Amino acid sequence: MFTSFSRPQWAVGFAVAVTAVLFALPSRAEPAPPYEALIESLDRIPITVEAEALLDAANARAQQARALPNPSVSVETENVYGRGPFSGYDAAESTFSINQPLELWGQRGARIGAAQAEAKVAALRRDQTQWTVAGSLALIYSEAEAASLQYELAVEALELTEADANAVMLLTEEGREPSLRGIQANSEVESARAAVDEARANRDAAFARLTAAAMLVQPVTAIEPSLLNRSPDASFQAMGNPLTVQIAEAELEAANKSVSVERLRARPAVSASLGVRRFQEYDTEAFTFGINVSLPLFDRNKGAISAARAEERAAAARLTTAKLQTQANRSAAQARLDASITRIRAADKGVASAEEAYQLARAGFDAGRISQLELRSIRSALISARNTAVNARLARVRAEVELAGLDGRAPF
Numbered sequence: 402m403f404t405s406f407s408r409p410q411w412a413v414g415f416a417v418a419v420t421a422v423l424f425a426l427p428s429r430a431e432p433a434p435p436y437e438a439l440i441e442s443l444d445r446i447p448i449t450v451e452a453e454a455l456l457d458a459a460n461a462r463a464q465q466a467r468a469l470p471n472p473s474v475s476v477e478t479e480n481v482y483g484r485g486p487f488s489g490y491d492a493a494e495s496t497f498s499i500n501q502p503l504e505l506w507g508q509r510g511a512r513i514g515a516a517q518a519e520a521k522v523a524a525l526r527r528d529q530t531q532w533t534v535a536g537s538l539a540l541i542y543s544e545a546e547a548a549s550l551q552y553e554l555a556v557e558a559l560e561l562t563e564a565d566a567n568a569v570m571l572l573t574e575e576g577r578e579p580s581l582r583g584i585q586a587n588s589e590v591e592s593a594r595a596a597v598d599e600a601r602a603n604r605d606a607a608f609a610r611l612t613a614a615a616m617l618v619q620p621v622t623a624i625e626p627s628l629l630n631r632s633p634d635a636s637f638q639a640m641g642n643p644l645t646v647q648i649a650e651a652e653l654e655a656a657n658k659s660v661s662v663e664r665l666r667a668r669p670a671v672s673a674s675l676g677v678r679r680f681q682e683y684d685t686e687a688f689t690f691g692i693n694v695s696l697p698l699f700d701r702n703k704g705a706i707s708a709a710r711a712e713e714r715a716a717a718a719r720l721t722t723a724k725l726q727t728q729a730n731r732s733a734a735q736a737r738l739d740a741s742i743t744r745i746r747a748a749d750k751g752v753a754s755a756e757e758a759y760q761l762a763r764a765g766f767d768a769g770r771i772s773q774l775e776l777r778s779i780r781s782a783l784i785s786a787r788n789t790a791v792n793a794r795l796a797r798v799r800a801e802v803e804l805a806g807l808d809g810r811a812p813f
Contacts, residue, residue, distance in 0.1 A: 432623040433545070433608075439538050439615050440811055443531055446616065452530035459516075459523035466516035469509075470502040475676075491682055498676025498689060506668045511661045518655035525648045528809060532644070535811040536802040539628065541607075541614045543798040546624040548600070548607035550791050555593070555600035558784045561759075562586075562593040565780060568766065569773055582773050589777065629794035631813055633738065633801045643727045644809030649720040656713040663709040667702040670695040731807045738800035741793060748790040755779075755786040 443449050478495045480487050566586035573583040608621040642650075676689040762779040765771035798812070805812040 432625040433542070433611060433617070433621040434615070435626055436539060436542050436628050436813070439542065440535055442615075443534055443538075446534050449527075449531055449534055452527040456520070456523045456527045459520040463513070463516040463520040466513045470504065472499050472501040474499055493679075493681040495679040495681070496676050496689060497679075498674050500672055500674040500693070502670065502672045505671050506665050508662075508665045508668070511658065511665050515655065515658035515662050518651065518658045522648065522651045522655050525644065525651055529644055529648060532806055532809055532811060536806045538614060539798060539805075539812040540802050541611050542624070543628045543795055545604075545607040545611040545621065546627060546629050547791050547795045548604040549624055550629070551788060552597070552600040552604040554784065554787050554791070555597045557787075558780075559590070559593040559597050561780055561783075562590050565763070565766075565773075565776060566590050568763075572769075577769065586773070628813070629791070629798060632742075633797075633804075633813060643731065643807055645727050645807065646720070646723050647809075649716070649723040653713070653716040653720050656709070656716040660706070660709040660713055663702055663705045667697060667706065669697060727807060731804065734800055734804040734807060738797065738804055741797035741800050744793040745790070745797060748786065748793040751786045752783075752790050755783040759783045 444453070475498050476495070477498075478493055481490050481493045482488070486492055566583075566589065569586040570583050573580055611617075612619075612621045672693045674689070674691045674693065677686050678689050679686050759779050759782075762771055762776050766773070766776045801812045
């Protein structure tokens with residue numbers, strides 16, 4: 402759990418009483434589900450549902466690309482109802498034929514390859530969406546936990562401020578401090594009370610964001626277990642090829658396949674026909690067969706080929722950018738993670754020192770050896786140190802989320 406902060410005995414007793422009252426309330430709701438449970442239910446999040454549907458659509462198109470072109474059937478009758486010998490139906494020639502388009506030059510294979518490449522891109526994007534949502538949930542979860550801790554710290558700061566103000570008022574009544582000190586102490590109490598209200602509003606807003614992001618039925622009122630105190634898995638080894646680079650490579654491959662498809666579309670379209678012709682005059686039949694070839698005289702698909710090649714160049718540029726940026730971003734994220742870990746250790750030591758300093762300062766103030774201004778300064782340093790410890794842990798979560806997104810995995 403988070404670093405334990407020592408308090409004066411009166412503050413401990415007050416906190417126990419408040420806690421007892423809160424737990425006695427029947428309307429207290431259950432804490433938010435653990436982070437692991439939220440990760441397991443990613444398939445319910447709308448954006449992941451969308452990514453999965455897009456992958457299904459890409460796979461369906463890849464399956465459809467394997468389909469052969471449909472044949473066509475024709476029935477034709479000629480030499481009928483004319484003049485002279487063709488005035489009736491006796492000289493009719495009726496032909497029944499089947500025409501089958503032939504995908505030559507590797508056109509079918511190119512089409513299948515392009516569809517499969519697009520399906521691969523969709524699969525990688527689905528994975529990227531899942532890890533992005535997982536990182537977003539981790540960040541929102543930790544922000545809600547941090548807001549809850551900061552509210553508790555604000556309440557504790559109010560308790561300390563009120564205790565100090567009561568001590569100042571006693572000294573004022575005894576004539577050992579001027580009345581101005583009492584007015585200043587009351588002003589500090591009101592400021593601390595306003596800080597509690599602000600922290601409560603921030604906590605409630607963070608809980609609402611977590612409830613909406615995780616699509617929870619019951620509103621979040623507490624965070625258990627802690628994610629801020631969890632250390633990233635140091636044994637995890639970064640993958641050789643980050644997910645962002647994999648997506649860029651898959652997009653380049655898909656663009657290359659698209660160029661092949663457009664180039665082959667410029668080739669002549671070939672179809673074969675086979676049929677039976679009925680000669681009414683001779684009461685006999687004969688087979689017919691033929692080849693139909695289009696002539697690419699006017700439309701050679703040059704515009705589509707140029708567009709596909711331009712998209713290929715754009716995909717190559719994106720790949721180069723992804724390789725450069727991903728490496729730099731990962732190094733920066735790792736550095737931020739290492740720095741946040743060091744910052745947490747320093748913040749925890751600072752909290753311990755600030756607590757000890759406050760206890761000594763409070764004892765000195767009660768004995769009349771330390772002024773109110775010195776006590777206020779030391780108390781402010783304690784409050785700041787505790788909030789710094791929370792922010793340091795939140796910074797570690799942010800760095801881990803960024804690093805996990807680059808590596809293509811869920812945080813922690």
